Amino acid sequence: MTRRASMAASLVGFGVSVAAIFLLPSVLELFTLINATIYVSMAILALSLALIWGYGGILCFGQAAFFGLGGYTYAVAAINFGDSTWAVVLAMVVPALFAALLGYFMFWGRIGDVYLGVITLTMTLIFFKLFNATAGDAYKIGKAALGGFNGIPSTPPLNLPWDVGSPLAPEDIWYIAASLLVLLYFGSRWLLRTSFGRVVVSIRENERRSELLGYDVRRYKLGIFTIGGAMAGISGILFANCVFVSPTMFSLFYSAQVIIWVTVGGIGTLLGPIIGAIALQMIVAKLGTLEVIDPNVVLGSILLLFVLLVPKGLLPLMQSGFDRLRRPKAPVPVEPAIRPTATPAARRPEPVSAPVGSAPATNTLGGS
Amino acid sequence: MNAPAATTRTTRVEPIIETRGLVMRFGGVEVLRGIDFGIAPGELRCLVGPNGAGKSTFFKCLTGQYHPSGGEIRFKDKAIGGLPSVEIARRGIGIKTQVPSLYDGLSAREHIWLAVKRRIANTGGLLKEVPIAVDEVMESMGIAHLADRTVGQLAHGQRQMVELSMVIGAQPDLILLDEPAAGMTHDEVERLAALVMRLRGTCSLIVVEHDMQFIRMIARQVTVLHQGQVLMEDDVETVLRDRRVRDVYLGKREVV
């Protein structure tokens, strides 16, 4: 796509999403709208992993740790403060700080791919076990009882900033969640076009090279990891507002799901994981009501089939199909759509184009 | 410190880089066995030697990819042996590796941008100067027409040029080139030689090469490495005429 086409596509996408945000509450029943809000919060979680894994090249199997930490921080802080305003801030800061700490530990230790996966997964498991063991009065943070396996059913909803008397209705939370998703998506695109973002992508492509150019790769990895952690925290806040917080937020189920969404949607893209998250949750929910087949069978098969047959994911597949359709009319011969085979370490199909639609690399340089 | 004494043979000028007794062991194998080496600022030095002589290992020690097992490396009169690669790169050593090390998914322009941005950030310059400087580098290196091509799709010689432009774009004080002419066409080799000659004087260079034609085009001083030690060091014609050097290379041919 040319830059103009990419801009146009962005504008159209933006328009459609704004329209959807405002139309859905009048179309959907309340229950469905709350479910839609959950999907959106999960899409934000997928976006956070898309940044960390797809662009940072950091194989994080424990995105659920930041997600759960965000949720719990929000719930505990909101119960204690009575007002959700600072709780929201804390629920972003705590996962970000934790990500920074974990990242420091891992990146300064020069821990490789697979080991990163193990450590992040283990961390999630630790949280899962700890929070499951917090039943009883002994485990209280201030006024908030952690509730062990049951979590905190009384997780308070968001209220207007500094106005405890005005809790938000589910419709309002939908508006906030959906706008946040759009905002974070465009924010991520912007981030990847900054010089920070470009260096992050270069490290994913060839860490050694960036190092020999004099970039301290550890800092950049730490940066993107921390940002991803904060974003997962936001997702946790929204989730806590739709459901309530419980140790399942730290479960392998969420860690696995978010990996599946990113893989299916297309690693190395931002939009793909968002679409993957929403589409797969809808499919699983639909199957759950049919009660014919266990959702795990479907999720597992999808992941398996994608890794074997569509390793690049859905969005890059659609993009290359789209490009192939357009190509014959193009006046100037362009490179074939096939990408060089990515290294096995991290599959990264659309390295250049994804943050800016499929605009040529020129657009990521200069101006911004 | 007896730095001057060690280098009197080459020149009286303080060397920009110098190694003394540099040793690199892997398990029981000693790949570098006490290398004394030094070049003056602005000098161009060729490093030759058969496969396995330790040339690439030597470069990896200089750039911090390996931590030397013994001996000393001094760059701009500071010890750098064992420092991490990032730190060494920031102090002004750039390397073009033997196997092209590139970002296959990025465009040529992005490659140069990464190099130039680092340099400008390092010297406290303004980020808005970066795009202009990027264009200049690409223009002067003759790769402007490749700017928006994805580097993974370029021909081998073009990839070599992109990597070289990236190294030069970072404007290091010392450039290490590991077999820059490998896989290039004759025309490309000539252009490369002209380029290296142009760089001479603006920075110091150490070039590892097998291609004797290329070495004749660019070199004055040549150092011969053999089995992890300096075999001899002299001007190019003397080295190429030398009996021992020929034996070393003929020996290598027999093996191959």
Next chain:
Amino acid sequence: MDLAVVVLLQVIAAVASLVLISIGLAVIFGMMRVINLAHGEFIMLGAYAVIYATRWGVNLWVAMLVVAPIVVGLIGVVVERTVIRFLYGRMIDTMLATWGLSLLLIGAATMIFGNVTAGVSAPLGGVTIGEYQTSLYELVIVAIVTAVVLALMAVLRFTQAGLIARATMQNPAMAASLGIDTSKVYAVTFGAGAALSGLAGALISPLSGVVPTMGVAYVAKAFITVISGGAAIITGTLSASTLLGSLNTLATFVATPVIGEVTLLFAAIVLLRILPQGITGKFFRRAL
């Protein structure tokens, strides 16, 4: 005194159970550099094999020591032929694919066996040491694990099959040029690893409830034990199990089982930070 003996026995039992749940994964990872995230489900299938075999009248010990390893080993071969063999050399993809397989197997097991807890009662009684009692079955497990480890070492070191397997893993191209059918070696190795996981599940089945999701509890523990152990299959697994198992038991003894588990996981993380290549990446490098 009695207490010390009991605690020591507890430590040994904990170490043995870690070795037991990890050894199948270790064989597959150590020999093939494949991280099998469906490992927990292989364990689960081993446990179900015992449940069904005993229901059909097979002797419990035969079911545990023969039926379960064979059944799960065969499943392993099928998995290798249909999934894993397309992904060699793509470590991350194998992890993802086996994770998919894991979910698939959990779902399938839920549909076939139902989401209820099945179980067999633990054979053998307890032994009394002073005023404490410990289960005889746990001691039998320790003995079986010891036997399995010794047998595995013997196979790898002294038999022709072991030599072929090691040669293939070291240098597949060379092995192939010597006329070894490498793809068969991979299939058999993966099957053997799966069989060991099946054995683990079988031996665990009397101790824990058998449910479709039971594997989840083991996979992460096995995973970090193997990774902490490093490249050497047996030495790595043994040393990591000893370290982590002892810490787990001691922390459990001092505090609670949850703290024990957390200590285990946390110790593994710290260990990997200090020794990124695992224990055998630094020590016993030439061990098996």
